Amino acid sequence: MDKDPLSRPARILAAASRLVAHYGFNKTTVDDIASEAGVSKGAVYLEWPGKDELFDALLAYEMKRMLTDYRGRIEADPEGGRIANLYRHALLALHANPLICALYVRDSRILGDFVRRQDVERYTSRLLLGNESIRQMQAAGLLRDDIRPETVAYLFTIIALGFIQVGAVLPMQDVPQLEEVAQAVTRMVEGGLAREGGDSAAGKQAFLKVLDLMMEQYGAVTGTESGNGGAESKENSGG
Amino acid sequence: MDKDPLSRPARILAAASRLVAHYGFNKTTVDDIASEAGVSKGAVYLEWPGKDELFDALLAYEMKRMLTDYRGRIEADPEGGRIANLYRHALLALHANPLICALYVRDSRILGDFVRRQDVERYTSRLLLGNESIRQMQAAGLLRDDIRPETVAYLFTIIALGFIQVGAVLPMQDVPQLEEVAQAVTRMVEGGLAREGGDSAAGKQAFLKVLDLMMEQYGAVTGTESGNGGAESKENSGG
């Protein structure tokens, strides 16, 4: 721990991520973040003009981590271009990032007053598979086209919502492994929405391009140069 | 309105249902309920010893309404015994009853302090398709048996959760019709979880028996003798 490879802003964001994901925006002070990152409070204000801007940068940082994770999962999957796998990886990448989950479901315990001051819509609006991507999948013959793209997007939103919140609101006695649930969702999407014989490889490439565009949206967040952000392998199943 | 066919306790419960669904348990006073029902406060205490007991009766009343509605939908559907339709009707019956929805997702804005004093688990635990029913469906050859019943139940819970909450947490720009979403869910379940060639009629009969058992659990709530409770045709799609 004597030499942290991450740049200072990245260390601050990582510290903020840990604290905010646990205590929420309101209960996390700039002092907390600074000492967690091993710097002084002044150092934080050398990077960002205020707490709101830091939190803005944090969300962009986490979004990039999540998208990087998502991209990795798709690339590693030979059938990653199929709609069911695309959605499955989206669910898992989302699930692996508590802060983006909180953002997605607008968890006011985490977002606190920030949700009132800032516009969180721009993050959640094109978070999962958007209407355009779904249309693309239909064009590539990977998704049935006798169902409106808006309906598919809505359905995907519903399942993602439930997927994220089920642990928090329903402490069920028998919680299956995360992988098991993800497989069941995949099977449902594959069986009910996918189309046979589409060009999976083309679909993957097309979607990776969409992901790249989304990544660009969040700009070069200060201090994410070292590594991909390390968002992988954070999958605990229970709630 | 000069002669209400409902008995007094039923009128009180119906009034309570309207008020509690809108204002929540905490903000609905016994006086409010009494005047909404057109009786005095004393009359309420002639039926139930206290507010908690009234609310208990209200939940049982609404549960019976929802189950009656559910039963009606299944009976009216020639293919109502298939797992996808069974689940679809469950979603729609659930969606049509705001109070049971609130109970299902433990909406503290509606349940208020009641959730702390009373055990709401006993309602939600066997609300939707339970593990036993799912096993039954597998035995009847209507559901693939290469997936654990617990996983199916969990998946159904996830989708129901998202289905209920999507309107509240995500004011999307393009909200499809309720029927359209329900059909998409049906298609997914049918394509991904159902099995070809099971005995649909037997499945329906078996499940109707389960429903009857559930209904019995909630006993003869005072004042539900007239009609089935009138839970049908209350489907607005938006949130």
Next chain:
DNA sequence: ATTTGACCAGAAATATAAAATCAGTCATCT
């Protein structure tokens, strides 16, 4: 025998003041 609504005690909401916390600054140190 039913039903009512004024009444009461305790709970909840509101108001006010005192204490603690925190976002942001900047003189100082390295």
Next chain:
DNA sequence: AGATGACTGATTTTATATTTCTGGTCAAAT
């Protein structure tokens, strides 16, 4: 320059007093 942390005013939290509200009762009315 680069970084720090004591300092400050505004905000939040805590504590306390006061008022309003509401669950439950019961003598009186129907």
